[in-house]
Amino acid sequence: MxxxxxxxxxxxxxxxxxxxxxxxxxxxxxxxxxxxxxxxxxxxxxxxxxxxxxxxxxxxxxxxxxxxxxxxxxxxxxxxxxxxxxxxxxxxxxxxxxxxxxxxxxxxxxxxxxxxxxxxxxxxxxxxxxxxxxxxxxxxxVRKSAAEVEALRRAGAAIDRVHARMGEWLIAGRTEAAVGRDIADAILEEGHAQVSFVIVGSGPNGASPHHAVSGRVIEDGDPVVVDIGGITAEGYCSDSTRTYVVGDPPEGFATAYAVLFEAQEAGVAAVRPGVTAASVDAACRDVLTAAGYGDAFIHRTGHGIGLEEHEEPWIIGGNETVLEPGMAFSVEPGFYLSGRYGARIEDIVVCGEDGPDRLNVTPRTLTLL
Incomplete structure (x- = not known):
């Protein structure tokens, strides 16, 4: 350490x-x-x-x-x-x-x-x-030192390695719980000291943002929200969400996901010193609202991260906290259609001197397995 x-x-x-x-x-x-x-x-x-x-x-x-x-x-x-x-x-x-x-x-x-x-x-x-x-x-x-940012970057790289292996486990015919057990093992294998959480939300379960895992059998054509995180031996947390589709996506899902991708890109691009936390939330929310998905984005855009999974600053409308270099937080817009499916894209981002510094680098485009 x-x-x-x-x-x-x-x-x-x-x-x-x-x-x-x-x-x-x-x-x-x-x-x-x-x-x-x-x-x-x-x-x-x-x-x-x-x-x-x-x-x-x-x-x-x-x-x-x-x-x-x-x-x-x-x-x-x-x-x-x-x-x-x-x-x-x-x-x-x-x-x-x-x-x-x-x-x-x-x-x-x-x-x-x-x-x-x-x-x-x-x-x-x-x-x-x-x-x-x-x-x-x-x-x-709330303002991370250079050493803390690098610790968060190492945590982000470790969780990215788990996402990169998702094709090993996310297969039609397996239960969410079985996939979740494999993911939890991999979180430890890839460099964490503890597993914080594993969300595997397949099909309609993906419409519940904090669904964990269940005995539901993953079916061909299911979108699957995978939100995972752990804590490294240094004490710093990871948290990253990707949405996968097992087989071919259901009708309309790829179009909706493209809007979500645009929203997440807009939110990350808005990060820079001097802007408010609320403005980052608005950058994501405005894109989804314009496309008709505003009511389906039911949570804040993000939360701070460090020695805790959730800490300040909160990236939410009404929070006029001004972003400063060293602040680290998630940017994670999503949409959730009850009874059908959901989707979320989440990266940890550090506010740098000149703009955003993404700590998660796995592909954010729709991944078909």
């Missing part, structure tokens, strides 16, 4: 942002924020693991004693960060109270902290206002 993905300077940068937000400290339990700041992919357990990041002073990673070796073996062990272990049975919340004192007035808690931990911290610091730490960390995470 490249240490440059998790530079120690991030902790100090986050401390400055914490102070600027008027918070006394951030308390970050296992999740993407903790990994972003330290490189430690901690297990979420009933025993508390928490990065205590005061606005001033030294940060401390509090871990159960049985997790100490893992924490020190992670990138967190190689940066300027104290790792303090507590013995089995000790009160980790009391330890953190000792680190911060009894007087913090405003604390930023990890956005996805377990409710039982939120309530325990409320009891530990009864006079402190609790707010979401995401408000502090989101602006730091």
């Amino acid at each position: 490249s240490e440059s993905l998790y530079p120690s300077g991030r902790l100090r940068m986050a401390q400055r942002a914490t102070a600027a937000a008027g918070l006394d400290a951030l308390l970050l339990t296992p999740g993407a924020d903790l990994r972003y700041l330290t490189g430690y992919d901690a297990h979420a357990l009933e025993r508390l693991t928490c990065l205590v990041l005061p606005a001033t002073g030294d940060p401390v990673l509090v871990v159960p004693a049985l997790e100490e070796a893992a924490a020190k073996a992670s990138p967190a062990g190689g940066i300027d960060l104290e790792i303090r272990a507590f013995p089995e049975g000790d009160d980790a919340y009391a330890l953190i109270r000792g680190l911060l004192g009894a007087g913090p007035r405003r604390l930023g808690l990890a956005d996805r902290m377990w409710a039982e931990q939120v309530l325990a911290f409320r009891g530990t610091f009864p006079d402190a206002e609790q707010v979401l730490a995401g408000g502090v960390l989101r602006p730091l995470r």
Whole structure:
């Protein structure tokens, strides 16, 4: 794992942002924020693991004693960060109270902290206002560093290799579930550490954007939406959708797909610094609407991606967030005709200094298998 993905300077940068937000400290339990700041992919357990990041002073990673070796073996062990272990049975919340004192007035808690931990911290610091730490960390995470972009590019290449093998598995007479098992195996074989999701939506199931897999037998002439993603050992996510047809496409499908292809091309071409997220959504949506498919495009155009599959920025109408270099997100228009079929084309795109940088490069034209 490249240490440059998790530079120690991030902790100090986050401390400055914490102070600027008027918070006394951030308390970050296992999740993407903790990994972003330290490189430690901690297990979420009933025993508390928490990065205590005061606005001033030294940060401390509090871990159960049985997790100490893992924490020190992670990138967190190689940066300027104290790792303090507590013995089995000790009160980790009391330890953190000792680190911060009894007087913090405003604390930023990890956005996805377990409710039982939120309530325990409320009891530990009864006079402190609790707010979401995401408000502090989101602006730091949304612009990817050059090292992060390359990590996302490696993840994109790994999922592209899976799509390139689809002809091995997507065959009439097989069930979606059987194809999905083969795809999941290939996601690991081609360079991911974890499988995040596998969608194989054949025929009418393709009209449900978040269909997973089922026992439906794929038939000759079926369009099949294949949306897949994983997480690499570096912690960065892949996510790419292609639509295939097993045999010859049904009447009208190729024409509709050509419109979708045009819409996705327009959305990617619209990506550049200074435009809004909403304008990228509009670039896709306008093409589909003009061709009569606007009502069949029932979801946003995209979502940010990084250490999480879905994170900011959201590529959706009404989001006036201005795109900046380093922002990474999906561009994935689709159309969904209930009872018939659906289609989606999805690439991960980075907003570059001069325009879009696609991280997925497998063919986007209609693929007949």
